[in-house]
Amino acid sequence: MSSFVVDSQPDAQGHFGPFGGRFVPETLMHPLQELEAEYFRAQQDPAFQKELSYYLREFCGRPTPLYHAERLTRELGGARIYLKREDLLHTGAHKINNSLGQVLLAKRMGKTRVIAETGAGQHGVATATVAAMFGLQCVVYMGAHDCERQALNVYRMRMLGAEVVSVKAGQQTLKEAINEAMRDWVTNVRHTHYILGTAYGAHPYPLMVRNFQRVIGDEARRQILEKEERLPDLLVACVGGGSNAIGLFFPFLGDASVKMVGVEAGGEGIVGNRHAARFQGGSIGVLQGTRSFILQDEAGQIQLTHSVSAGLDYAAVGPEHAWLREQGRAEYTYATDDAALAAFQRLARLEGIIPALESSHAIAEVIRRAPTMSPQQLIIVNLSGRGDKDVAQAAEKLKL
Numbered sequence: 001m002s003s004f005v006v007d008s009q010p011d012a013q014g015h016f017g018p019f020g021g022r023f024v025p026e027t028l029m030h031p032l033q034e035l036e037a038e039y040f041r042a043q044q045d046p047a048f049q050k051e052l053s054y055y056l057r058e059f060c061g062r063p064t065p066l067y068h069a070e071r072l073t074r075e076l077g078g079a080r081i082y083l084k085r086e087d088l089l090h091t092g093a094h095k096i097n098n099s100l101g102q103v104l105l106a107k108r109m110g111k112t113r114v115i116a117e118t119g120a121g122q123h124g125v126a127t128a129t130v131a132a133m134f135g136l137q138c139v140v141y142m143g144a145h146d147c148e149r150q151a152l153n154v155y156r157m158r159m160l161g162a163e164v165v166s167v168k169a170g171q172q173t174l175k176e177a178i179n180e181a182m183r184d185w186v187t188n189v190r191h192t193h194y195i196l197g198t199a200y201g202a203h204p205y206p207l208m209v210r211n212f213q214r215v216i217g218d219e220a221r222r223q224i225l226e227k228e229e230r231l232p233d234l235l236v237a238c239v240g241g242g243s244n245a246i247g248l249f250f251p252f253l254g255d256a257s258v259k260m261v262g263v264e265a266g267g268e269g270i271v272g273n274r275h276a277a278r279f280q281g282g283s284i285g286v287l288q289g290t291r292s293f294i295l296q297d298e299a300g301q302i303q304l305t306h307s308v309s310a311g312l313d314y315a316a317v318g319p320e321h322a323w324l325r326e327q328g329r330a331e332y333t334y335a336t337d338d339a340a341l342a343a344f345q346r347l348a349r350l351e352g353i354i355p356a357l358e359s360s361h362a363i364a365e366v367i368r369r370a371p372t373m374s375p376q377q378l379i380i381v382n383l384s385g386r387g388d389k390d391v392a393q394a395a396e397k398l399k400l
Contacts, residue, residue: 066083084383213244235260355386
């Protein structure tokens, strides 16, 4: 297996090349340093790793299957397609891998309260779930617009005992939810841990979240070698902040034969304020604690975004993805709302699997690429979440 040399470990200040870092108020510097130190101690602690592995297996349902999508493969007439079934995890998405890891860290640090932001609601549900498990107070911030389009997940969070705060500022989506969560953390940092849900934010969050999510790629690597006795030719995953994608990609970074494609939200097309494809219409800037590609105007004001999927509707992308793109190690493209909705329906009817609208963006790219590849080639697509939460919205859009 040929190797690809790319250094994707951040430096001591959390920089992936020119991206990443720690751009926060002075009041958050010490909590971030404390979190970083505790995380590195936990990484080296066999008892922590044993506890994390136990709950991932017994509570969350790992390992998730790597499933050969036979009918989709036949229909498209090209590469063999495998689905990494993160949708089968408890709570319905990959988000619980990270929420579980971080709640165990919060316990180690003696925190009694956790907070989170959420877009599609899956990270909020995962955080509410692990908070209920360990008896911690939980508050989840969610944009008012997202509360409406993801009402089912709002009910689930409340059922689990979390307080859901509907954020009515700005565009009322994920960016505003993160702003409010950060304000809360600054105020309550002594007893509160912020369980940030994606591979974004100030160091150590991008590193830490990636490492909690790399279980996806570690499993997929073992599974494809068992099933096919070789590595895949292509990995595909949707990219909002980027945690499900970096979790799949990271264990394959050294394998030059494995191509990687991240799929952003193309919304209604690459025109101002109507998409969330940061690499298509963005530029380098700082937002919410880190330097990365951001949708901003010439004055540095954050632009409005749009996606049919609440989880991809965000103006910035994780710094490690920006670094992988700059290094030429990963490619980033986009799928429009219409393409994602078509993929949502196609996977449901061909495979009996209803994907999350976020994951449908990755499926849309597979539908586009697979027919151009040979039947001997292999694709792994990360089915990062299930579509229960999206059924009402999709039914309205598709006129079902």
